Amino acid sequence: MNPNDLASGKGDRDENFPVASFLVKAEHRALVKAFYRFARASDDIADHPTAEPEHKLALLAAMRAGLTGEGAPEAMALRDAMAERGMDLVHAHDLLEAFTRDVTVKRYQTWDELIDYCRVSAMPVGRFVLDVHRESRETWHGNDALCAALQIINHLQDCAKDFRQLGRVYIPLETGLNVEELGADKASAQLRRIIAELARRTRQLLAESAGFSRRIRDRRLCAEVAVIQRLAESLCDRLERRDPLSENVHHGKVEALWLATGAALPALLRRAA
Template identity: 65%
Template sequence: MASAADLGSGKGHRDENFPVASVLLKPACRAPIMAFYRFARAADDIADHPTASADDKLRHLAAMRAGLAGSGEGAAAALARTMAERGLDPAHANDLLDAFERDVTVRRYADWEGLIGYCRLSAMPVGRFVLDVHGEDRRTWPASDALCAALQIVNHLQDCGADYRALDRVYIPADSLAAHGARVEDLAAPAAGAPLRATIAALARRTLGLLAESAGFAAMIRDRRLSAEVAIIHRLAESLAKRLMARDPLSQRVHHGKAEAALLAAGAAAANLFARRR
């Protein structure tokens, strides 16, 4: 069995579509968030490795769960120590491991509800952890959950071709494909045909609905720095969801360039600051 280190992708927090523990956040809050990110990245790399067997992946993820309980070394054990020191709820990290185990064993989703069920494990715990680190009111969770689900689905839509070709994993719900006359096999094409494009556009439109649900989230957050970061993430997600309604992720660039992202971030941060001052 390959070691967990052998399954690493080399990807880091600066390679993500959305900011992770940016310099906007208080240094005291960035450290535990980065510990959570390193844990999540290690587990994600295991689940997404293209050649490791399912049994090996599940064994490594089980070892990470033991690390959360205080056994051994590595990213999970380091996160466990951080959570213990700060009195943070370990449920969020365990939920993430449930999601990565599901990635190993589940390759298709029947409908939108099933996809949102996956997001409850894979995305919503991330936002909840960040809010807990900042001591925010848990009444903010529903808005955070909607935003985090939207971020996850945007990522799935952007990467739908690569996920299918490399892992035979499809997050696009089967009933959405069928409703537009598309097939799973269409994801292997170099460019999306009209049925698959219509499917992706419809899901992107539905994702904009999640972003509408979370539109007031930044204003609910007491911590000004976190509020600004959430406003930026929300603006970036809206832009990407709208792009996915017009662009083909199989053949066209959807990701923001650095200059584009910086411009959107500056606008969102300025609007957030103005709204808070008012």
């Protein structure tokens, strides 16, 4: 199977949260998008519904090889772009660890195990963007809380699809989850309680990240993070009230724009003042 056959066709405009939006300075946008293309290609490999695990792992190994030598073109392009900035590739390597787990790990027993997965699957993305903007690493605590929250929100939104298409379950089994219920057309009362409780735990992470955007020096990145924080809070509201197996828990484009504007403008005006 050719690696291109595993591509989902998904792009940065299809993500639940902004990727290198107009709020990010033009001088940084190309590097952020190079990182996104590397991550998207790796994610498509790990999430392909029919490719054999051995084949996926071989392609992910080619991604890792491309970070240091000859390998996947997306990885080599990212390596060259980061070399121009003198940046370390640690965040890209962490992401590949997450995608490898996606192939080899199908269940998480505890909340702590899920957070450890977020440590390599989500936190490196925010840390990379902060490093691109030369922000202080003192911002990493807020970043890590926000990125973990975003990852868990995505897992809850897509819990049925992940199970049906990939046999993968990110809801911790310690919650009392009956895994087979994820294949139903509608969530049971128990599953709804589990999802709502996980959404509330995720809201605690968002409470930790609430002041994160204000600690970012770059005014435009500050606004982008404020937007992401607001979108995540709104999605937690939905997950507490709606059933992701039978109801829409994603934002429409108009709604997302409205929420983003309401978060970005105050952040920009606050910095301007």
